[in-house]
Amino acid sequence: MRAVLRVGVIGAGLIGRDHIRRLTTVLAGIDVVAVADVDAFVAAQVAAPLGATVHPNGLALIAADEVDAVLVCSWGGTHEEYVLAAIAAGKPVFCEKPLATTREACLRIVAAEVAHGRRLVQVGYMRRYDAAYRALKQVLDSGVIGAPLMMHCAHRNAGVPAFYEPENTITDTAVHEIDMVRWMFGAEIVAVRVLRPRVSRNAGSLPDPLLLVLELANEVLVDVEISVNVRYGYDIRGEILGEDGTVSLENPGLIAVRHAGRLAGPVPGDWRDRFATAYDVELREWADSVIGGGPPAGPGSWDGYAAAVVSDAAVRALRTGDRVAVTVDERPAIYS
Numbered sequence: 001m002r003a004v005l006r007v008g009v010i011g012a013g014l015i016g017r018d019h020i021r022r023l024t025t026v027l028a029g030i031d032v033v034a035v036a037d038v039d040a041f042v043a044a045q046v047a048a049p050l051g052a053t054v055h056p057n058g059l060a061l062i063a064a065d066e067v068d069a070v071l072v073c074s075w076g077g078t079h080e081e082y083v084l085a086a087i088a089a090g091k092p093v094f095c096e097k098p099l100a101t102t103r104e105a106c107l108r109i110v111a112a113e114v115a116h117g118r119r120l121v122q123v124g125y126m127r128r129y130d131a132a133y134r135a136l137k138q139v140l141d142s143g144v145i146g147a148p149l150m151m152h153c154a155h156r157n158a159g160v161p162a163f164y165e166p167e168n169t170i171t172d173t174a175v176h177e178i179d180m181v182r183w184m185f186g187a188e189i190v191a192v193r194v195l196r197p198r199v200s201r202n203a204g205s206l207p208d209p210l211l212l213v214l215e216l217a218n219e220v221l222v223d224v225e226i227s228v229n230v231r232y233g234y235d236i237r238g239e240i241l242g243e244d245g246t247v248s249l250e251n252p253g254l255i256a257v258r259h260a261g262r263l264a265g266p267v268p269g270d271w272r273d274r275f276a277t278a279y280d281v282e283l284r285e286w287a288d289s290v291i292g293g294g295p296p297a298g299p300g301s302w303d304g305y306a307a308a309v310v311s312d313a314a315v316r317a318l319r320t321g322d323r324v325a326v327t328v329d330e331r332p333a334i335y336s
């Protein structure tokens with residue numbers, strides 16, 4: 001692989017643009033040489049200051065000789081086609097979450113990668129790169145709080161895009177906790193329930209908030225509050241209860257203001273603020289693995305598939321109110 005990694009980006013929306021900014025201004029040794037978006041105006045606007053080529057569609061970008069590796073940042077329903085094309089072209093691909101929107105689509109990606117014989121895919125589950133989540137895991141793994149019993153999580157968005165349907169609260173939002181929990185506890189989720197409290201007056205047509213209850217194979221129970229219209233900011237919480245103590249994420253704000261008898265501090269506006277450094281580390285490590293010619297070090301197709309299996313079950317639980325059991329296929333050897 002060349003010393004400068006030449007990346008093509010498909011999808012120049014919010015996260016596509018944010019990733020292009022970090023690839024070109026924060027991280028060294030990476031050029032964004034190609035951009036594609038179904039909105040040709042957006043693609044041209046983003047590509048121009050980079051001197052990047054605008055391709056008529058994502059498939060043309062993947063096929064281009066000048067593109068060493070691909071970033072897929074378009075909507076979830078489009079990921080499968082692009083990831084499969086990148087695998088067919090033998091090019092490393094970083095795909096924003098979710099890997100694909102159904103279990104079946106993820107399995108097709110896993111099958112293609114297994115047939116190719118080498119891991120090429122990384123999925124954008126950036127919480128695994130967040131300093132606070134990493135510190136939480138370090139304490140858990142050290143044994144200092146004893147054996148884990150439960151975890152309480154909250155995932156609150158100030159608001160979400162207009163395209164959100166009820167299932168997006170699971171497939172686009174709760175999917176982060178689904179992946180984080182598998183990584184944090186090193187155990188699969190075996191069943192899921194979704195409880196629906198009174199609907200928020202800010203909810204629009206969404207079932208909001210929701211409470212997910214995830215049962216893990218090691219008997220740890222995790223509850224996840226999903227609120228996608230809290231208005232006040234982006235608020236990510238987590239606390240693990242162990243037999244001998246607890247460990248929790250603290251307010252990530254850098255300052256606290258004490259004034260006139262009150263204590264106040266900033267709440268991040270959205271995921272770009274809260275996870276900025278995690279995305280930087282995630283893409284640095286991904287680019288280094290590609291430049292080094294090795295498999296991606298981060299979550300791969302199998303993790304994307306495992307998260308989608310739980311998402312599918314949670315969407316069913318949301319619709320029916322049932323406790324839905326989760327079964328994962330046998331893990332192919334290239335993911336062990």
Ligand SMILES: NC(=O)C1=CN([C@@H]2O[C@H](COP(=O)(O)OP(=O)(O)OC[C@H]3O[C@@H](n4cnc5c(N)ncnc54)[C@H](O)[C@@H]3O)[C@@H](O)[C@H]2O)C=CC1
Pocket residue numbers: 010011012013014015016036037038039042058073074075076078096097098124125126172271
């Ligand atoms: N890891 C994280 O924290 C985050 C991940 N995401 C994920 O990133 C992806 C994009 O999300 P946003 O940037 O928020 O959406 P967005 O709507 O701001 O941008 C998506 C872009 O993709 C383009 N697009 C749609 N279909 C396309 C296709 N077939 N080919 C090429 N371009 C296409 C759209 O025109 C748009 O410019 C989603 O999968 C989302 O779940 C988004 C936000 C944060």
Ligand SMILES: O=C1[C@@H](O)[C@H](O)[C@@H](O)[C@H](O)[C@H]1O
Pocket residue numbers: 157160161172173176271
């Ligand atoms: O991935 C993300 C968005 O797509 C999603 O809409 C938000 O709910 C998440 O907090 C954010 O991290």
